Amino acid sequence: MRPSKHTFLFTLFAFLFTNINLQAQTLASAEATRTTLIEHIVKERPVLMELMTTAGLIPVLSGDAPYTLLAPPEAELSALKNQPAEQIRLVMAGHILKGKYTEKDLKDGAKLxxxxxxxxxxxxxxxxxINGVSIAKADTEVNNGIIHTLNGALSY
Known part of the structure; x- marks a missing residue:
């Protein structure tokens, strides 16, 4: 018994739809991994970008070396804007770890x-x-690192 035209068309449509959806997901994933930390910040986090610029940390997050950025909410970062550049650098550098740490890599009791x-x-x-501050969104992967969005700013 031969399948009807309708069955054939339905199967073809289902195959094409699934294939296109998988290709779109693959392209989105590939785009994220081609983006650097700084490129991601420029697109998504204007206040964080302004503070990283003031702190002189753009070259660090633009290179090939892997870093983990612990990104506080924009509202909390706004309070830092009027601080001296050295204070901003101290705070912003306190939210950056050398190396690429996924949330799974952050082991209980670890000191980094x-x-x-x-x-x-x-x-x-x-x-x-992390220092008592929870992760709101973990493991945003970019070409040269990982970004964890925090629910607050870190204090020491």
Missing amino acids: EALNGKTITICRKKGTL
Whole structure:
């Protein structure tokens, strides 16, 4: 028994729709991994970009070396705008880790050194906490690192 034209067309349409959807997802994923930390910040986080510029950290996040950015909310960053450049650099560098750390890599009790030389502590008791601040959105992967959006700014 031969399949009808309708069955054939339906199967063809389903195949094409699935294939196009998979290609779109692959392209979106490839685009994210071609973007650098700075390119992502320019597109998504204007206040963070302004502070990184003031702090002189653009070259660090633009290169090939892997970094993990712990990005506080824009509203909290706005309060830093009127601070001296050295204070902004200290705070912003405190939200950057050398190396690429996914949320899974952040082990309970781990102590990691931020770019400003200060130590941050990881707690995995109730979600992932970094110096007591929870991760709102984990593992935004870019070409030269990972971005974790935090629910607040880190304090030391």
